[in-house]
Amino acid sequence: MSAALLVDGINCSYGDVQVLHGLSIEIRSGEVHCLLGRNGAGKTTALRAIMGLVRVRSGKITKDGMELTGLPAHEVPKTGIGYVPQGRRLFTELTVLENLQIGLMTRGKGQTTTDEVLQLFPVLRERLKQRSGTLSGGEQQMLAMARALCLEPDILLLDEPTEGLQPSMIARLREAILALRDRGVSTLLVEQRVDAALSVADRVSFIENGRNRETVDVALLRDDRTLVHRYVGV
Amino acid sequence: MAFGPYLLLASLEGLVTAAVLALMALGLSLVFGVMRVVNVAHGEFYMLGAVIAWWSASLISGHPALGFLLALVVSPLIVAAIALLSDRLVLRRLNYEPQATIVATIGLLYIIQQLALTFYGPDARPVQAPFDMRLALPWFGYSAYKLAIIAASIFLIIATWIGLTRTKAGLVMRATQSDPDTAQAFGIPVDRVYAVVFALGAGMAALAAVLIVPIQQAHYLMGQDPLLLSFVVVIIGGLGSLRGTVVAALFIGLSDGIISMFFSPTLAKMLATLLVALVLVFRPQGLFGTAAR
Numbered sequence: 001m002s003a004a005l006l007v008d009g010i011n012c013s014y015g016d017v018q019v020l021h022g023l024s025i026e027i028r029s030g031e032v033h034c035l036l037g038r039n040g041a042g043k044t045t046a047l048r049a050i051m052g053l054v055r056v057r058s059g060k061i062t063k064d065g066m067e068l069t070g071l072p073a074h075e076v077p078k079t080g081i082g083y084v085p086q087g088r089r090l091f092t093e094l095t096v097l098e099n100l101q102i103g104l105m106t107r108g109k110g111q112t113t114t115d116e117v118l119q120l121f122p123v124l125r126e127r128l129k130q131r132s133g134t135l136s137g138g139e140q141q142m143l144a145m146a147r148a149l150c151l152e153p154d155i156l157l158l159d160e161p162t163e164g165l166q167p168s169m170i171a172r173l174r175e176a177i178l179a180l181r182d183r184g185v186s187t188l189l190v191e192q193r194v195d196a197a198l199s200v201a202d203r204v205s206f207i208e209n210g211r212n213r214e215t216v217d218v219a220l221l222r223d224d225r226t227l228v229h230r231y232v233g234v
Numbered sequence: 235m236a237f238g239p240y241l242l243l244a245s246l247e248g249l250v251t252a253a254v255l256a257l258m259a260l261g262l263s264l265v266f267g268v269m270r271v272v273n274v275a276h277g278e279f280y281m282l283g284a285v286i287a288w289w290s291a292s293l294i295s296g297h298p299a300l301g302f303l304l305a306l307v308v309s310p311l312i313v314a315a316i317a318l319l320s321d322r323l324v325l326r327r328l329n330y331e332p333q334a335t336i337v338a339t340i341g342l343l344y345i346i347q348q349l350a351l352t353f354y355g356p357d358a359r360p361v362q363a364p365f366d367m368r369l370a371l372p373w374f375g376y377s378a379y380k381l382a383i384i385a386a387s388i389f390l391i392i393a394t395w396i397g398l399t400r401t402k403a404g405l406v407m408r409a410t411q412s413d414p415d416t417a418q419a420f421g422i423p424v425d426r427v428y429a430v431v432f433a434l435g436a437g438m439a440a441l442a443a444v445l446i447v448p449i450q451q452a453h454y455l456m457g458q459d460p461l462l463l464s465f466v467v468v469i470i471g472g473l474g475s476l477r478g479t480v481v482a483a484l485f486i487g488l489s490d491g492i493i494s495m496f497f498s499p500t501l502a503k504m505l506a507t508l509l510v511a512l513v514l515v516f517r518p519q520g521l522f523g524t525a526a527r
Contacts, residue, residue: 106421
């Protein structure tokens with residue numbers, strides 16, 4: 001399988017503190033790739049670097065052979081990358097519909113996209129006029145997903161989507177991710193919950209102190225938790 | 235004159251103040267709301283608006299309405315262009331950091347003010363009102379132009395509201411205000427939005443100035459009082475809240491008009507400032523603002 005997104009030896013820092021040290025990840029087209037690691041390992045920074053929200057000092061990021069590093073941050077999503085940030089980061093003052101419209105505007109998508117997305121998350125349809133900040137936690141997460149899907153991405157970046165959700169919502173989210181995989185969307189998933197990650201991922205990359213460690217097939221981890229214990233400590 | 239007509243006159247004067255104040259404060263509030271920039275130079279954009287209005291009106295002889303109309307178009311555009319330039323040359327280079335931009339806009343205030351003094355001079359110069367009509371009320375005559383100011387302000391405020399809530403550009407601005415980082419992750423060029431908002435805010439101050447200059451004259455120090463009052467309005471109304479800004483401007487403008495006439499202008503300013511202090515103590519987010527997240 002070919003690489004849909006290639007992160008190649010990137011270095012990133014916040015001020016003087018270097019967070020990522022030559023991090024490399026290869027996301028194959030059509031896979032769900034999970035990034036596992038402890039708090040502060042640099043998982044969120046890796047996603048923000050892909051989105052161009054953190055400056056990449058060296059190394060490069062390419063999508064289907066096109067270099068993303070160096071693009072202004074607002075051009076990155078237009079290449080077809082949907083981003084669900086940590087903590088959802090909805091435009092809380094805006095209505096559900098307006099949040100979706102922002103997503104649609106990114107790549108000039110229209111009503112058909114909206115319909116498809118709402119089919120995946122039917123709860124949102126009844127709440128289009130509601131201010132998004134007043135939704136429940138689960139609905140907010142659905143909306144964050146829906147907003148990212150409104151640009152019909154071929155790559156989806158998910159940052160701890162299960163955070164603070166009840167099990168039924170986690171199951172719904174899992175179904176959505178798998179449905180998207182069937183449509184050929186590649187997903188890079190950052191997770192703290194090992195079980196949630198293992199139930200949906202194809203491959204797992206471990207990341208520690210901003211450096212990448214092993215990348216393995218998920219089948220390997222289901223039987224043998226040694227790696228999980230070493231890098232996540234659960 | 236009996237008390238009733240006096241009150242009517244004071245209220246009308248107050249409404250004119252409120253109309254202009256609302257426009258100017260709206261610009262300040264928009265810039266703060268979207269960019270988190272406290273624009274101390276906002277009063278100077280207002281002053282520039284008046285000075286440029288005088289200059290462009292003086293280019294045209296003939297009916298005063300022609301000069302005024304030219305000023306109405308040219309002045310906000312030039313001031314917006316100057317603001318755009320300030321954004322590119324100064325604010326953007328500071329990465330819109332709140333403290334740095336306060337200091338930078340203080341600098342901008344003095345630069346613009348001294349340039350105006352150098353090239354325009356210390357005189358106060360009038361612009362003729364586009365029409366000279368007095369409305370005969372039973373107790374006193376009242377300038378029809380002043381009523382036109384109120385109407386124009388209402389129109390512009392409604393236009394702003396529609397622009398912000400019903401158009402794509404408004405949606406983009408509100409998304410940027412809500413969360414600039416995430417806005418970028420959805421293809422919104424936050425940089426460009428900031429530049430446009432800053433220019434728009436300055437343009438609104440200039441527009442307010444063009445409206446007021448036929449009754450107040452253009453002077454290089456005229457930006458200071460309105461700046462203070464705009465901050466008063468914006469703090470009371472709640473930064474970034476359009477509704478709050480309009481309500482507070484109405485309140486401050488009216489009380490200023492009425493208290494100034496029956497007691498003294500100083501008392502009006504004192505009460506306004508006291509109100510700001512009370513709001514800051516008991517409801518720091520303003521009457522209509524939402525608490526900072």
